[in-house]
Amino acid sequence: MTQHQFSIPPHTWTRPIGLGWDKPYTVRMASNLDDGPWHGMPLGGFGAGCIGRASRGDFNLWHIDSGEHTFKSIPACQFSIFEQQASTSQAFALCTQPPADGTLTTWQWYPQHCENGVYHALYPRSWFIYENVFQAHLACEQFSPILPENYQETSYPVAVFVWRAHNPTNAPLTLSIMLTWQNTVGWFQNAIKNPEIRMRDDGSPVYEYEPCLGNSAGNFNRLIVEDNYCACLLERTGSDLQDGIGQWAIATTQQPNIELFYHTRWNPNSDGAEIWHNFANNGFLPNTENTTPAGKQEQLAAAIAVRFTLQPGETREIPFAIAWDFPVTEFALGVKYFRRYTDFFGRNGDNALAIAQTALQNYQSWQQQIQAWQQPILDRDDLPSVFKMALFNELYDLTSGGTLWSAADDRDPVGQFAVLECFDYRWYESLDVRLYGSFALLMLWSKLEKSVIRAFARAIGQRDDHTRVIGYYYTQGLESPTALRKVAGATPHDLGAPNEHPWEATNYTSYQDCNLWKDLSCDFVLQVYRDFVLTGATDWELLWDCWSAVVQTLTYLKTFDLDGDGIPENSGAPDQTFDDWRLQGVSAYCGGLWLAALEAAIAIGKTLLSYPDDHPASKILASAPDYPPIPETIDIFQSWLVRSRPIYQEKLWNGQYYRLDSKSGSDVVMADQLCGQFYARLLGLPDIVPPECATQALKTVYNACFVKFHNGQFGAANGLKLDGSPENPNATHPLEVWTGINFGLAAFLMQMGMKSEAWRITQAVVQQVYDNGLQFRTPEAITAKGTFRACHYLRPMAIWAIYRVLTF
Known part of the structure; x- marks a missing residue:
């Protein structure tokens, strides 16, 4: 009997009924969730609860x-x-x-x-x-x-x-x-x-x-x-x-x-x-x-x-x-x-x-x-079979990721939506994670994506003066400083947790003081403009709804530019999505996002200036006397951009790749060093670095972090030296393969014409997940020792970024 007798499409994930796993991946930290490999595809609607x-x-x-x-x-x-x-x-x-x-x-x-x-x-x-x-x-x-x-x-x-x-x-x-x-x-x-x-x-x-x-x-x-x-x-x-x-x-x-x-x-x-x-x-x-x-x-x-x-x-x-x-x-x-x-x-x-x-x-x-939705993708001869399989199966998290979808009301005509970062980090829509992980939602359910972005926009101006200790210091055996839960103007890390009041009480995580993070404000601005551009550049109401928040949060982030060179500096504490990784001074990752976010904010302002006066949404401006003045704000952002762009190139480019940062002295090659450049090109914005430098940096990343890391068997590690060796053998994040980051890197490679390299990375990661008992619980991170961290993770839906770059 063949599968076609019962109209089963090709490119499925398959497993003999009842066959177990000899050596499935096991959890890296004993306290993290590990139910074992017996996971199947979840059943149920978004936000309705699900069974598996x-x-x-x-x-x-x-x-x-x-x-x-x-x-x-x-x-x-x-x-x-x-x-x-x-x-x-x-x-x-x-x-x-x-x-x-x-x-x-x-x-x-x-x-x-x-x-x-x-x-x-x-x-x-x-x-x-x-x-x-x-x-x-x-x-x-x-x-x-x-x-x-x-x-x-x-x-x-x-x-x-x-x-x-x-x-x-x-x-x-x-x-x-x-x-x-x-x-x-x-x-x-x-x-x-x-x-x-x-x-x-x-x-x-x-x-x-x-x-x-x-x-x-x-x-x-x-x-x-x-x-x-x-x-x-x-x-x-x-x-x-x-x-x-x-x-x-x-x-x-x-x-x-x-x-x-x-x-x-x-x-x-x-x-x-x-x-x-x-x-x-x-x-x-x-x-x-x-x-x-x-x-x-x-x-x-x-x-x-x-x-x-x-x-x-x-x-x-x-x-x-x-x-x-x-x-x-x-x-x-x-x-x-x-x-x-x-x-x-x-x-x-x-x-x-x-x-x-x-x-x-x-x-x-x-x-x-x-x-009808899937067949055109399944029929494409230019897409590898394992990619087609994973492209659809990674959507599982929209069903089983602790998903919320509330009833509609006047403010939110399709309701409010949210997916957990994961069950180990049980808070919703972590903004740094969804920078890559939300491509699937944007491409397939754009109204839900925009509801999430509007929730972040509403939260940026809010403050919460409750204090709490910071978990990172606890793990280091150090006494923790206390930190405010939410500073006004700071973009929150997340939209809250299931035991409080999601969408209203934000910044649940306390592993780091996220008010100090240098990527979140940029992540927000880039996602606002992305959601506008990639849905036809016609939803001007979205830009109006978010403009005040865009201005407020970039202005807040600029206060961390302590030396006046135009780029906010990383503090030496882990203050970005790689929250076990210390960056100091101007960093390739956060600095690049800053440049791209300024470009996006300028583009948003210029778009709003061209808005038809007779459009109903223009009443927002007329009824909001405190609305940030657009021409003056564009000029400010432009001045920051002009000052910071050459500084980024001067301080970080070493001829082969962009250095991790300007002050730590590290010679590690960071896999995701040019996320800002990827976003700039994706959105039709000016390059933040010379294209030839971007190409060279990608080649260096590919060789150091992927090819020389166990011969490309596992994917690209987050950060290695040029020869593929670790800077610190005991480090956590640099030596992990982050599944979603790898898919984002593959999308960047695809964007820059390096298709074979993109497919090699994609296939390596997909096979590690789906051959080793991690299906339908894809983790944030895997290691070469066969361990994983943070299953049911949001970021791996970044695989849809590869499809977006390849298709449009």
Whole structure:
């Protein structure tokens, strides 16, 4: 049986069902998250919560509580198959790993053998192809309606499972497909109502999270049968609408010549015989309907099954849907938002069936729309196969990255959006990280991207006088100075954390004093102009909304130009995205971003000066007497640029590359030294350095940081000497391969015509991730020792920057 028999596209990530990993990457720091390699593609809409099913067949990822991570196999949540031909029958639950807790011992579990089937993933679709076990050819496609520039269906909390069964034999085959689901309403909320914030061993602020797993008292299930659908609703009695309260629905369609069976109340903590005996013998369920709520010590689950007979050569398609409706997201106690999908299904928490029905009505259209989006890219002969695979699969983080998407209001007509930096650094939309990592959002859901940028613009003028200690000094064994949380005019590092008030209480991280960072202001300005230019240069309202913040934050950053040479100096503390790496004086990384940001700010000002007076948005200027005067501001920025541009070249260019900085004396070659030049050229701005210098610097980076670093096997390290040796063998960031930085570097190489080098770096990083158990949890950093740091990271979506440069 070939994958094409079931319309599986090429260029998927594949894994034999149930095949483990001999030596998967392991976490670098014991306190960091490491669930192991059993991660599959997540299912669910943006900001709706998500679930995940691993390549061995179990549902084990439960991101139902926004911003929180629960990784646990729940065996009763499962698909099972019964097959009978003549007097011979067999039945298997479709996971190769039996429960480790002693439950469901009567069930037969799918045999784990490398020839028994293959898992494929190409986000937002994935497939299980079952082979050499059943007589029938069986495939299950699973997906959610993730559709570019779609701001409705993309938010739906639903997963569709399309089963296709084909009878290749010369005799009839009877099949039954069963979906069982444990009632977990109320499980995914924090049992600790006032979580304590503490400092972890790596200096990061963390807080306690304890999901209410097993808290099922009051849960009940009921059957819904209509003309076209059969469903079980999993609910809870008498609970106020709050975080984690709502419904699950499991549903399928009624079709001719198909029998439907159900059981609304069975015990998932038992041996499972009450379900398995009938199903394994004849493929049916006893049609038990019982809505009695669970007692304090009880657990309950529901099941639906469909049974049908395939004649020789016949193929049949059977859809199932799993939907959930948990409409409220609560952050700090009492800080609540409704999720985006509630704009379309209501906010009372009883719409899971309506969501499931919508999926069963529209899933074929959704499949077609996903295929129409992906096929032109998949058909391109100039793109390597591993790149096509990773390009789509790296979008997983928009679903499972603790994603928030709030309901719409007058100020935010498509709602507010945010993705965590990662679960180890649990704060939203870290601006330095999204400098590369937000290309995917910009290119595919531009309105969500702009909502994030507007949130940063609103936050720049705010101040927060709370003080806290700085974690970096804690990791060095030094006494920490205290720092203000947020200084007015400073661009915040992030948009807050799930335990406080995202979008409003910013700068959650306290590993460094981010008010002192030299890249954040520039990152903001560049992303404002990027979002304008790369979406057609017509959204002038975005520029108006951000102009004051642009002026304020660049003016603030200029105060760090202590020697008056036009460029803010790095302080010697780690004060930029490489926040374990000390830079001193004028640095290649931050200085280049400064030059590019000044160019972008000047371009923004000139664009606003050309704005039509009769456009409605021009009223913003007329009604804001304190709005920064544009001509005078352009002149100021121009004077800074004229002074600083030659200083940058004079202090840092050494004929082969741009030195790390002007004062440390380091001779390290920094991989991302010319990020500012990449952005300038991307946005059609003047080069910040001579093009021949940029080309030479890139060649030096490629040879020193990639080729001479373990022969290019892992990707480009952040910073090495010309001969590929480390400046400090005990350093952290310089010796790490940052996946997102590598994709950004590859985009720069592509931009400068160095395509073969770009593809070599890209392929090396992709293979390290997807061959070593890091799929669907791509980390920030990997090392040559087979360790990683900060999985589920935002920055690797920078792979879309490569596609942007290559395509436009």
